[in-house]
Amino acid sequence: MNARGVVWFCAAVCGLVLLGAMPCLAAQSVLEMVPDDALGAVIINQMAQTDAKIQKLGQQIQLPAPSPLMMLKAMAKAEKGLDEKGSAAVIAMPAKEDGGKPIPVVVLPVSDYKVFIGQFEPEKVTDAISKVTISSRRTLVANKDGYALFAQADDQEALQAVLESAKSVAAEVAPWKQWATDNDAVVIVTRHGLKLFFARADKELEKAKEAMASMGDQAAPATAAFDMYREMFGVAEKGITAVGVGLVIEEDGALRLSANGLFVPDGDLAKWFEGVKPLEGNVLAGLPKGPFVGAVAGPLPSAMMESLMRISVDMMKAAPNIYGLNEEQTEKLAKISTETMKGVQGMSMMLGIAKPGEPLYAGMAGAMWTEDSEAFLNRYAEQTKASAELAAGAEKSPLKSIKVEPIEIDGAKGFKIKMDMSSMFSMPGMEKQAKMLEKMYGKGEMTAYVLAADKHVVVFSYLSEDVAKKALAAVKNADASLATEAGVAATAAKLPTDADWYAYLSPTGTLEFVNNTLASVLPAGTEIKLPPFPETPPLGFSAKVDAAGVWKQIYIPADVVKSIAPYAMQVRAMNAKQQ
16 A cells, blocks of 8 residues: 555544544644644544444444554554544645645554554654655654654645645634534544535536536526535635534434534625524424424524525526516516515425325425414415415416415315416426326325414424314324333424424435335336335434534434344345345
């Protein structure tokens, strides 16, 4: 293995394992090794404890787990001077030239630097840097504050930059001090790394858009989507100054991931989420019990809604042949939509599993928290009719077909909304998309039910009146709510109680939805069906925002982790049998 292989092996150990329990002092000291002009860093801590966690997790999921520490020591033939209880890192330094790969500098904790490098036939390069032999290859090494810094032989400049840096990223990510303490390992991308990422992402999106545009009008929705992604990336680039990812492996084998972003003070994102207040009570009210794919709930800050509305408007402008509106009409529609959402404080939504024979999205339901349900419904009906009138002169637009009908279900008043979706995919060459649309929403019309469940909560469902009834019941009776389903409740208990947004993803429901989709879209006589995933609690997501940034968590229950390997073997056996 060459010197670059040695460096990237260390990077792989850090990046893929991401383990170890990090005491505050160790985490802070190794973070201070990262220069403030670095692109980012991966940090793992207490290598011996990391190794033990890997072995235990391997036993829990019934898969052989190699020992990264033993592999590292065997490869480098490092038997002495390595501090196995210390923290290690891989620092990504800027490339030598534009478009080049980041330069890795590996940081290993040592108990005795001279003893440690003495094993590698050191040769003096400068007063601070030596050349050593690792796996028959020469590489550079230096000592800084109890750490051995490694770099490839021709990356002396990057090594020197880390060695001589007087300012680290620790101050930049100061709000993450406790977070770094609480996680087993972290990955940090600095403002320099984000700038590089967004620049490259924008170039790739532009290339993809140009390639898609060459396909003509039928690619209009996709090209519009690329514009939306570029605009969203632009918002993130201007509003986020650092990103961090962390991981904890819990004793029972559950995984807890975290993803944080630091906001630019007074930036767009900071303004989006200014004054966010979490929803009170059962945030899953209006989401009924039953098999489901995913569910999400949380507040809707007005600034964020307005910005998202602007992105949607730009998409519609980019594809007038799909939505049938000119720029002036699209702007008017944006004002109508903004007016409709006034007084909406938050929303919950779920994708349930539809009954056999129903459209795939027949299980979709949700709820909106409003200042006044009756006022919202009246405004919603008026603005929906105004949207239809706005599009009346358009040659082709699904909006012109909207019909609003007053209804009452189980004592709750509201409206039944109908819209013909077929015109969206009536262009030549869009036959396959039209068929897929039919499988998703039903033939021709899409129907929505919007009902006032109580003074402040409005429920809605698509395609199914039965689901609308269940959504109403899920507001009025806590026992009918998804929140009281055993698996959801178990996962919810593992999430922070002070988050603003919550979401759940059911592996069992997701695989069932995939199978239903395959059965709907594959040609008659084609039978491809994945094995059902075992019944497990869902994955849980939470997010909280404050003045500094956004804090997210993903909790993967131990039952899910332990089911992945057996399920993969089951799929493999099924594939082998079919062949």
